[in-house]
Amino acid sequence: MIISNEDDRKNLARACRIVAETLYALGGMIRPGVTTKELELFADEMVRSKSGVPVFKGYRGYPSSICTSVNEQVVHGIPSATRYLKEGDIIGIDLGVKYNGFIGDSAVTFPVGPVSDDAKRLMEVTSEALEHGIAKAVAGNNVSDISAAVQGHAEDNGYSVVRAFVGHGLGRELHEEPQIPNYVVKKNDYPLKEGLVLAIEPMVNAGGFEVSVLGDGWTAVTADGSLSAHFEHTVVVRDKVPEVLTKL
Ligand code: MF3
Ligand code: CO
Numbered sequence: 054m055i056i057s058n059e060d061d062r063k064n065l066a067r068a069c070r071i072v073a074e075t076l077y078a079l080g081g082m083i084r085p086g087v088t089t090k091e092l093e094l095f096a097d098e099m100v101r102s103k104s105g106v107p108v109f110k111g112y113r114g115y116p117s118s119i120c121t122s123v124n125e126q127v128v129h130g131i132p133s134a135t136r137y138l139k140e141g142d143i144i145g146i147d148l149g150v151k152y153n154g155f156i157g158d159s160a161v162t163f164p165v166g167p168v169s170d171d172a173k174r175l176m177e178v179t180s181e182a183l184e185h186g187i188a189k190a191v192a193g194n195n196v197s198d199i200s201a202a203v204q205g206h207a208e209d210n211g212y213s214v215v216r217a218f219v220g221h222g223l224g225r226e227l228h229e230e231p232q233i234p235n236y237v238v239k240k241n242d243y244p245l246k247e248g249l250v251l252a253i254e255p256m257v258n259a260g261g262f263e264v265s266v267l268g269d270g271w272t273a274v275t276a277d278g279s280l281s282a283h284f285e286h287t288v289v290v291r292d293k294v295p296e297v298l299t300k301l
Pocket of ligand 2: 159252
C-alpha cells in the first residue's frame with residue numbers, strides 16, 4: 054500500500070514497533086537449551102499484551118505466531134517443543150503483527166552462544182545485504198535496484214540468494230504488490246513511489262540457492278544442507294531517505 058496520511062502512518066509504525074520490540078526481547082531469550090516453542094509462546098503473549106495480533110498464525114494454515122528457522126532451515130520453520138537450541142546454532146525468527154488494521158513484518162537471525170566464523174560472516178553479510186537493499190528504497194528507483202543491491206552484496210561475498218521466496222509489499226495485507234525478489238528479474242520491473250510500504254527480506258545461503266520444503270509443508274531448507282540466514286525490515290519508500298519502521 055501507499056501510506057498517504059499521518060493516521061495510517063502512526064498505526065503502521067505502531068505495528069512495526071511491536072514487531073521490533075518483540076524480536077528484541079526474543080533475542081534476549083536465545084541460549085542453548087531453550088526450545089523454539091518457548092520463543093513462540095513468549096512472542097504470542099508479548100504481541101497480544103501490546104494490543105497487536107500475530108498475523109502468521111492461520112495464514113494459509115500456518116500453525117504458529119512466529120517462524121523459527123535453525124541452521125540449514127531457510128524460512129518458515131515451525132516452532133516445536135522438541136527443538137532445543139544448542140551452542141553454535143543460528144536461528145532466524147520472523148514475526149508479523151497487525152495493529153489497528155496495519156501490518157508490520159520483520160526477521161532477524163541470531164547466534165546461539167558462540168558460533169563459527171562462517172556462521173558469523175553469513176549473518177553479517179545477509180544483514181548488510183538487507184541494508185544495501187533498503188538504501189535503494191527511494192522514489193524514482195525500481196524494485197530491480199533493490200534486488201541488484203542485495204544480490205550483488207551476497208554474491209560478491211561468495212554466497213547465493215534464495216529465488217523461491219521473495220520480499221513483498223504490505224500494509225493492510227501481509228502480502229501485497231509488488232514482489233521484491235532478492236535477485237534481478239528484468240521483466241515486470243516496478244517503479245518505487247513515495248509512501249509505498251515494502252518488506253525487504255534477503256535469504257542468503259552459504260552454498261547453492263536451491264531449497265526444498267520438508268514434509269510438514271512449510272519448513273524450507275537448503276537443498277545442499279548449507280547454512281542459511283534471513284533478515285527482514287518493513288520500509289516506507291521516501292523521496293530521499295527510506296524510512297525503516299521495524300528498527301528500535
Ligand atoms: N516474512 C514471511 C513472509 O512474508 C513470513 C510468512 S510466514 C507465514 O512471507 F506463515 F505467514 F506464511
Ligand atoms: Co515478509
